[in-house]
Amino acid sequence: MSFVKWNATIQAAVRAGGGSRFSLGCMTSQSALIASEGYGRLAREFIPESHRGLPMVRILLPMWGDHDGSTVRWSEYVALDEELASLDWWDVVERNAEERPEIRDLVSCRGELDAATVEGLSEAVGDAELMSLRWMGYAGNPFTNDPVRVFGNDFFPAVLRRDDLLVGERVPEFAWDEDGTIAWGTHLYPDSLILAGDIARVRRVHADPRLDTIVVRPDEDVLPPSSGD
Secondary structure, X not given: OOHHHHXXXXXXXXXXXXXXXXXXXXXXXXXXXXXXXXXXXXXXXXXXXXXOOOOEEEEEOOEEEOOOOOEEXXXXXXXXXXXXXXXXXXXXXXXXXXXXXXXXXXXXXXXXXXXXXXXXXXXXXXXXXEEEEEEOOOOOOOOOOOOEEEOOEEEEEEEEOHHHOOOOOEOOXXXXXXOOOEEEEOOOOOXXXXXXXXXXXXXXXXXXXXXXXXXXXXXXXXXXXXXXX
């Protein structure tokens, strides 16, 4: 099912009151716990207030080879266990460009998921049902007259389950569950995500060899502007 058809189906189910634990009112009230205007800086500001007490990691999305479309992980250029979660891709480039100039040819995935990230993120979601927000400015994304506003941008709300994370599709910029066990948030055209979760879930994500991650200090680490924007 295409993303547009999937969203239309979900929205029809929500309006009918079936097939989902979320109501449109719940969607709006939860997202209101992220600033509607301004600009996110600290990592925790990308997570709803209801989930900010949870442990957090930053998931670094793979870069793409400029010519062949291959995926290249940040960990091929830096030792992530020695880095802070505020790590900026352009800093990684500058550190490596002299000895490994091919790094300058890498480009951000801009939020489009590769197979390994889909597998890892899907397992992190598990059986949870999430509310998600996707920016309405992307070509092909659906439109609504009643968008959810976050950081000055308009987003389309829809329910998200693990099977809705697809290779080649953009990850929703924001997602959270009603039970307060998992959430994530990021910039537009993202090169990474801030993921918050219960401690067992975050430990699994941090240990997952399919994902590049760094533990977040929520009140100190920032989420740098995306290298894809």
